[in-house]
Amino acid sequence: MSKSKPILTSSLGRKLVMSLTGLFLCSFLVIHLIGNFQLFANDEGYAFNNYAYFMTHFAPIKVVSYLLYASIVIHAVYALILTIQNKKARPVQYNQYDGKSNSAWNSRNMGILGTVLLVFIATHMQNFWWKYHNDQVPxxxxxxxxxxxxxxxxxxxxxxxxxxxxxxxxxxxxxxxxDLYKQVDFTFQNVGLVILYVVAMFALAFHLIHGFQSAFQTVGFNHRRYIGIIRFIGVWVFGVLIPIGFAAMPLYFYFIK
Structure with missing residues (x-):
């Protein structure tokens, strides 16, 4: 008698978890970008610093932030597990198959794109989240x-x-x-960090163009009636507008502010 695998340890279950955590992270990106647009206000950081305090002290948001951290870890761990499983199941590399030309570059390199994003997230958290919470900002x-x-x-x-x-x-x-605003200004005077942020936003763009649509397919929301708008949102909102919005911030502080 065969035994079925628990859903969360099966390949399909892991893909489902990755899709749900990925969509949650997409929603966070929208909210985070809207809040961070206050960096462009000509008010010496008044609106942004008030926003930063609210986001780190309002109890419901603090709960959501812990869900966010957990989602990042789970998404990354499950991605690594699935990548290893896929390589074991396919010992011959893609370039030995004629099917490579039918596969988008970003879909074949989600692991590389994800690794770049993990480095970016760790750097971002160290420069802002860690210093803000440990009283290391002005x-x-x-x-x-x-x-x-x-x-x-x-x-x-x-x-x-x-x-x-x-x-x-x-x-x-x-x-x-x-004064987290001043910390942002100080951080983005470092050309190396500015380059890292811009490169990371390119990685985010390619990651989301494939991942957003793939997540909806995994959860079964891929009816032909909706697939066009899902593809449009995935490409133009999450693949273009959001990465450009985030990349504009370090460029603004380095070149203009």
């Missing part, structure tokens, strides 16, 4: 005139800062915050 105080909307700022010393604080008095809103 401090800043904003004074906003509630009547005119004018914002002025001054750098705070460590002795002047205890925690994020907003007070209002005589039509003036005073905000003390960790």
């Amino acid at each position: 401090y800043i105080e904003y004074t906003k005139d509630l009547n005119t909307g004018t914002i002025t700022s001054r750098e705070l010393s460590a002795s002047e800062f205890t925690d994020y604080l907003v007070t209002t008095d005589n039509g003036q809103e005073v905000t003390k915050a960790r």
Whole structure:
């Protein structure tokens, strides 16, 4: 009597988990990009630093962030397992088959693209997430005139800062915050990191062009009525617009800011 494999340990089950975690990560990319667009605001980082505090202290978002970290790890581990399994099942390399020409480059190199993205994520987390959470970024105080909307700022010393604080008095809103905006500006003066971010966004583009559509096929949502719009979103939204949006940030700080 044959025994069926548990769904999560079968090849199909792993592909399903990868698809679901991949789609969750795609939704995060949209939200993250929208929030990070505040880096372009001409307000000395006021909106972005308030956004950074909200994203790291609002309880529901903190829960979602742990799901995000878990999804990244699970997605990467399952991708590695599937890659190893596929190589064992296909000892002869692709270039010995005539079918190579019918297979897109990004679909054959998802492992390489994923590895580039893992290096990027680790670098990104070290430069921003780790330093922000471990009090390794500067401090800043904003004074906003509630009547005119004018914002002025001054750098705070460590002795002047205890925690994020907003007070209002005589039509003036005073905000003390960790200055992640300045950390972003400082980081993107490093040409090596700017190049890494831009290269990573090229990798993200190719990864998503294949992965987005593949995820919908895996979960069974590939009816011919919808496949056109899924392909359009995968290519033009996740393969073009989102990577360009993220790549624009380091380029803006290095060349313009």
